[in-house]
Amino acid sequence: MVHKQPESDPESGLQNSGDLAHGGSAAEDRNLSGGASEALDRLDDHASRRLERPSGMSAEQNASSMASFARFAAMGVEFFGVILIFGLVGHWLDDRYGFGGIATIVAVLMAFVGEMYLQIKSILRKNKQK
Numbered sequence: 001m002v003h004k005q006p007e008s009d010p011e012s013g014l015q016n017s018g019d020l021a022h023g024g025s026a027a028e029d030r031n032l033s034g035g036a037s038e039a040l041d042r043l044d045d046h047a048s049r050r051l052e053r054p055s056g057m058s059a060e061q062n063a064s065s066m067a068s069f070a071r072f073a074a075m076g077v078e079f080f081g082v083i084l085i086f087g088l089v090g091h092w093l094d095d096r097y098g099f100g101g102i103a104t105i106v107a108v109l110m111a112f113v114g115e116m117y118l119q120i121k122s123i124l125r126k127n128k129q130k
Contacts, residue, residue: 075122079115086111 057065090107093099 075119082115083111
């Protein structure tokens, strides 16, 4: 395989990143393995379809679904964060006072029960507003 110099865009002066990574053109890379080029084409088509908004969804519905996703993602991060913090405090108490792991278990259980209560309360409140 003959390595070509990376092509550059005369207007921007930037080089083609695909050429920089492999030292050849994209056409040469696709010719190296027959089935791989078809798989790459299917993957590219699939990715472009996934980025498009579903045909039956309006912009408001799309924004609403994204807001809903963000809300539930934030709830998951909060849930994990609170349990982690309580677990670390329990671990510190175990080390400092020699409780043998009991403080960690109690702290994590308290965090879990408290977070479940707050999450359920939050979801019920949001559903009641709708």
